[in-house]
Amino acid sequence: MSKNIYNEFQIKELEKNPNISSVSDRSISYSPEFKMKAVTEYKSGKTPSQIFIEHGFDLEMIGKEQPKRCLKRWRDTFRKFGEEGFLTERRGKGSTGRPSSKELSVEDKLRKAEARIKFLEAENGFLKKARGARKAGGEEKTILTTDEKYTLIEKTIRTHQLKKSVSYLCERAGVSRSGYYDWLNAAPIRAQRDEQDEMDVKLIREVFINKKEKIGALQIKMIMENDYSVVMNHKKIRRLMAKYNLKTKVRKANPYRKMAKATQEHLTCPNLLDREFNQGEPGKVLLTDITYLYYGKGQKAYLSCVKDGATKEIIAYHLSTSLKMDIVYSTLKKLKEAVGYHFHPEAILHSDQGFHYTHPLFQKKVKKLGLTQSMSRKGNCWDNAPMESFFGHFKDLAEYKSFDNIKDVKKEVDRVIEEYNNYRYQWGLNKMTPVQYRSH
Structure with missing residues (x-):
């Protein structure tokens, strides 16, 4: 398993490489053919990094130590079980050298049954999250946004390798299939926006903390413009404050103080303002x-x-x-x-x-x-x-x-x-x- 955590954009990019059979957010499964090629080329004198780069891998994405770890494991597997070890191994460990699955019809049936169970488990967990939590008294409240539903669908499909279940999961979540694919295609844009948000929130957080977390978006906007010469829309500031959990400390109303409704004016000093506090002239x-x-x-x-x-x-x-x-x-x-x-x-x-x-x-x-x-x-x-x-x-x-x-x-x-x-x-x-x- 890789020490990296891959986002949806990186996963999609990695899946384009023909030497990869599957990708999750924490691991990459390489094809048996590539593992055999890598072991052979290593014996001929190539370094692990050189082998991976020549086969289209971005070391910045998968991690610079990943080729070295993989080659060490694959060489051990090849030494113990030969090429057959790559064809029958599970989770990167060498198998016991059993015959191929084509000869084991009983195990094939078991694997199919296991896949179906995984699908049902994924569906059950997905529906629970998509429906949201129930309030007291049985009233149901949806807590997931459309974007969160798309994220959950993508993670469910990736985790359980259910690529043929997109339409079904979209239908169960109440979102469109085309919308889901549009969301997937927009992954680079979201990744770019996340990077920009990380940079923008630094100044917002600095101003917010300097003011002891007692100011809101409008105050932050004005301070940024006047003191830092940075112009940012107040709606964006509110969005980033919500995204990064920057909650303003607000005073609580005194429960013992009640406003008494009065209509009778004071007899000696009437209310001359009638709430017209700003009459456009300082000192008036x-x-x-x-x-x-x-x-x-x-x-x-x-x-x-x-x-x-x-x-x-x-x-x-x-x-x-x-x-x-x-x-x-x-x-x-x-x-x-x-x-x-x-x-x-x-x-x-x-x-x-x-x-x-x-x-x-x-x-x-x-x-x-x-x-x-x-x-x-x-x-x-x-x-x-x-x-x-x-x-x-x-x-x-x-x-x-x-x-x-x-x-x-x-x-x-x-x-x-x-x-x-x-x-x-x-x-x-x-x-x-x-x-x-x-x-x-």
């Missing part, structure tokens, strides 16, 4: 909210952020270990510094109806800055969806849970927001980062 729509960050041994920090609705940039943020009003006052102060004390003349600050934002002193400070305050409907997180989305991405990217002190958490928050603003390309921003889009 400012979204704010607070999220919880659990770290260490049950410790809790609070992150307050302000996000630009047009550029998606985090303009200002403040981290605190307390939920007192200072957290939003500090955020307003940092916001004022970030915009250079010059707000958009029609700037709107939008939030939920949390107690911080409904506090009279906070509303007074907002008004003093020249901002118009807007609020989501009570209990409706979709009215501030971009802010909720950012917090979700933030918690995917940030590794703060293992830290034991607030200083390390603060460093991680700074790092992630810096990366989000300056290095995280977004599909909705013409594949630019928030800072790039703002400058654009």
Whole structure:
């Protein structure tokens, strides 16, 4: 048996050589005539490799050591049993020199019966795989694609040498015979595509791992284009990620958090945005909210952020270990510094109806800055969806849970927001980062 594993294209190429009687994915059976020729030519002084090359074998395909191994075995067989040993041997080992099968009608019948059993076993195993697994309750679910069915047919025929059963197996699998042969003829194209996929997935895997397996196909596409100058269709990236099992780690929804449906607007601060977050002007729509960050041994920090609705940039943020009003006052102060004390003349600050934002002193400070305050409907997180989305991405990217002190958490928050603003390309921003889009 060869140490190589042959693919379907190589098997087809090998079968074209008249010195081969049959090929499987792990072994090659040579014709008795070729074995006798090889032994004779070896005695005349030719090397094993020279003999194989002259008879049309590609040593790169079958393995450079294969000729040497074969000649050693065939010489032993010839020395023990002569030429008759090649005619009656099984699996490359010399036989006991029994008469030919033509004289043994009983054994001939046994061999035929054995072939029929193999066919039935192959059929049974093939049908089980083609039908797929059953769900609980008896509902049947097909798990094989057409391509997988063709692969299974080809392997069944090759393993059990059932070349005359193509039509039957295709019929049983529910695929066409012509389609199967078209699939066989396309083997070189598939082999070439597999080689190309192996090269393409290297960069995808590198980007995916560098981002701690927390990004999807669109993010990978934008990073490849901007950071590596490599253009690849996002559908191809998805296909390769599925093929090579690159699964994105996604956050799980909190089962205890339910969105309450509300229709009544807040009496003092109506919802002025009505979910029109991007109004085409940077600084016009400012979204704010607070999220919880659990770290260490049950410790809790609070992150307050302000996000630009047009550029998606985090303009200002403040981290605190307390939920007192200072957290939003500090955020307003940092916001004022970030915009250079010059707000958009029609700037709107939008939030939920949390107690911080409904506090009279906070509303007074907002008004003093020249901002118009807007609020989501009570209990409706979709009215501030971009802010909720950012917090979700933030918690995917940030590794703060293992830290034991607030200083390390603060460093991680700074790092992630810096990366989000300056290095995280977004599909909705013409594949630019928030800072790039703002400058654009």
